[in-house]
Every structure is written in C-alpha cells, then in structure tokens.
Amino acid sequence: NAGVTQTPKFRILKIGQSMTLQCTQDMNHNYMYWYRQDPGMGLKLIYYSVGAGITDKGEVPNGYNVSRSTTEDFPLRLELAAPSQTSVYFCASRGRAGTGELFFGEGSRLTVL
C-alpha cells in the first residue's frame, strides 16, 4: 500500500522558474492538503481540497496554485519561483473531515536560488 506519494523529493529552481509538485494517494481519500514546513514555523496550510473539483485556500496560498481533477491527484504549482518559497513541502490526505487521521507523504525539499 503506497499511501501518499510525492515527487520530486528534491529540486533546485532558479528565481522566476515554474514547477509542479506532484502528489497522489491510493486510499480513495476525499480530503487532500498541501503544507509547507519552515524551521521554527511549524506547518502552514497552503491549499486543501475536499473532493475532486473543489479546492480552497489555506493560510499561505500566495504564489501557488492547485487543481483537483481526480480523487487521487492533487498537484501544487509554483509560478515565478521566489527565494521565499524555499521550503519543505508536504502533501497529505485523509478520509474524513474533522476526526480523520492525516496521512503524509515523505516531503519535497525545494530550494530557490
């Protein structure tokens, strides 16, 4: 059982470049999330989705975009990368709102130079 899979694990971008972080889950979960983790700041919610075709902003959505065309996939798009987007990004999913346990991917470490 693969769970939540993120790619790539590591990436270096130049300022102004764009890229997509891929996330897929095989647990048929409706709820999916993107967080970024910075030292001493905990995890900040970027975007989340409550089902295919439905997405909503989290705490720090600026500079990012998402889409949810299928239940399994929830890619995160970075347009015009900036040094402030250097971070570790985690994708997660859960089967229920409220009470459901969150299952995390292993993370994607992004550096913008």
Added chain:
Amino acid sequence: AQSVTQLDSQVPVFEEAPVELRCNYSSSVSVYLFWYVQYPNQGLQLLLKYLSGSTLVESINGFEAEFNKSQTSFHLRKPSVHISDTAEYFCAVSPGNTGKLIFGQGTTLQVKP
C-alpha cells in the same frame, strides 16, 4: 479564526525523566485535537487524538494527552522518556467538519543520555 500555540520550541530532557509538551488552541467552534510526531527526515505520523468522550487519551508508546476545554489546552506528557523519543512534536486542531487541519509551530524534544 482557529490557531494553535505550542509554548515551547525546544524541550531538553534526560533519559527516563518525565516530560510535558504544552499546546493551547483557540477556536469558536468545537474542535478535534491531534498530536503528530516527526522523526528526522521523515513525514509526520499520528501519535494520538482526542475526538470525544474521555478527556485523557493515550498512545501505544506511553504518551498521553489531556483535553482541557476550560483552559483550551491539550498538553502531551510521558512519565519516562527514551532516547528514541527524540523528535519534533506537532499539536493540531481540526475545527468541526470544515476539512481544515491547523498545526502549531512544533516542539523539538531532545532526550539526552
């Protein structure tokens, strides 16, 4: 808006000593409460959760947390820590059935021999 505050960024403790990691939250609606643990270079894993019922919840590896509604707290405790408990611990709240899961800043537990 909901928020989570972990009152200590780092907690150093000697092996076999007791430990408490503090977590306070604010919310205008009922919440579900979670503690997650992150070992070095890994994603987050669920440690324990409070959904309803008994205010004291336990994990399989000896941690416990108590939900205190009047103080809006969900502190994590362990009576005797091991070197292997060294990790970062995150408190999180899920307000009602909104789908959101909001994390605190994290507390690094450093267990010394």
